Amino acid sequence: MTTSRVTEEAFRQVLHEGMPSGAAMPFEVVTLERGHVVLRLPTGMDDLRPGGTVAGPVLFALADLAVYAAVMTSLGPMPLAVTTDATIHFLRRPRAGFLVARARLLKEGRRLVVGEVSIANEGEDDSPVAHAVMTYSVPPDRATASP
Amino acid sequence: MTTSRVTEEAFRQVLHEGMPSGAAMPFEVVTLERGHVVLRLPTGMDDLRPGGTVAGPVLFALADLAVYAAVMTSLGPMPLAVTTDATIHFLRRPRAGFLVARARLLKEGRRLVVGEVSIANEGEDDSPVAHAVMTYSVPPDRATASP
Amino acid sequence: MTTSRVTEEAFRQVLHEGMPSGAAMPFEVVTLERGHVVLRLPTGMDDLRPGGTVAGPVLFALADLAVYAAVMTSLGPMPLAVTTDATIHFLRRPRAGFLVARARLLKEGRRLVVGEVSIANEGEDDSPVAHAVMTYSVPPDRATASP
Amino acid sequence: MTTSRVTEEAFRQVLHEGMPSGAAMPFEVVTLERGHVVLRLPTGMDDLRPGGTVAGPVLFALADLAVYAAVMTSLGPMPLAVTTDATIHFLRRPRAGFLVARARLLKEGRRLVVGEVSIANEGEDDSPVAHAVMTYSVPPDRATASP
8 A cells, every 4th residue: 555644734744843954944745655755855055065065964864854754654643753773875976956865664663664765866866876774763652643 | 193183273174165064063172182073062942853852964964073073183184075974873862952072083094984973962971862983985186185 | 788797607706705605605696787686595594593583694694795796797806895884774574485685786986886785585575674785895906806 | 880680691591592693603701791791702714704804794793792792781681682773884804813892882772772882803902893883672572581
């Protein structure tokens, strides 16, 4: 079954509560299916390192946001889910312009959800600029957190 | 030998060129010795998640900054060094207030430098809020980058 | 272009020189294309933890072997390539029987090659038991190592 | 408090049940304190790669073993604890001879325990050959598993 358990509207609402730094990012939701999320982010001058490349913490924040969304497509709105571990590989220098993050879940456990995400400049999926694997811990009281 | 190959002034200058997002962080340099760096960062409202905890990307950016500094204590000013991989474990919910990041180098290779960093609320070193291991790649033309 | 730069025979020869522990594993090569490798491994009693599950170090060794092969499909025979970092997530308890490891390269750099690999019980690709991301460092004298 | 909640004898007993591959390794226990473990392992011909260096999976298995022991110094005997994620950096080529693994816990949570471990050739602690961070998941029924 591929129906997301969170709508874009509900996800954006959760972000304001659970990840304000994510809510502040000017992203678009391209895909929101169960276990599979695609986000699109314009990058601007503030995100750049010299040479027009995007700063690592911006890529980390985008990866984190995409996996957070993927977790909710599986579990429903869950503001209190927290990242427990994250590994990111920076593969190429990103250029300014749109970045596309494609996240999918590797495991949907009762306590831990693991996802991977690949980030590329738009139209260049075969040459990702970053790849991350992240684990989210599901709060014990998840039932009450999902209205 | 423990003499740093970069001064605080030179490090801050490199940040403006090589990591503007780091230059914008209001950190203090507590220790800057060869292979060993301690930074102190006040956190404010913008960095917080609900409950007064600090957002993951802020912790990632602080960890990255501390290891970047540690790399330069060993190699000298090197704006073009880039992170190739980073693994961060989020261990406890940080509270608002001062965070202290302690970085040390595990390997000072010709091509790769590996460091680890532990971040704790000030005065609580035994209960770190995050721990990261990061690899920096040294540009092939490092000689010319280190005046 | 998808032609592997290493044949199965040459890969097995390199293993004897460069990774004897891999050469000792009774694996089959299912796919050996440029940047894409599939290996199949029977597991036996020696590899098992209680409950019939496969030990973590065996999964690590299989992941390492598959990415090592993928590196060579891109760069040609290279016994001296070494793993610099590896992150593995153990996702489900594997069962005894055949394990299938699918590796693909994320980056083919001059100095660093990054690959990811997913391991599943045969026929259960959608429920991987482990996922790893690994970096291999290419020796500076790679040209002479590739006859 | 630094008293280990597991004795060496109890730890070796748990290994037979919970990690037979670890039980088969000819290690000595040097230190077994709460949250802090030191193991010593001779390496032999079977573990070597060409040039006399130790194979990556052997280092991974030793790191895993040391953190597993550290988990038990905190939680008591717990054969069913499982690794959920592991990141290892290979820093230098180990030489044959004794390897010393020093593990310490970064977090002792109710559900997740995180540890780090540094492995060096004996007498060369300042030049580690490998460094790993690992998370162990504590089974929900831990109380019953700890007599």
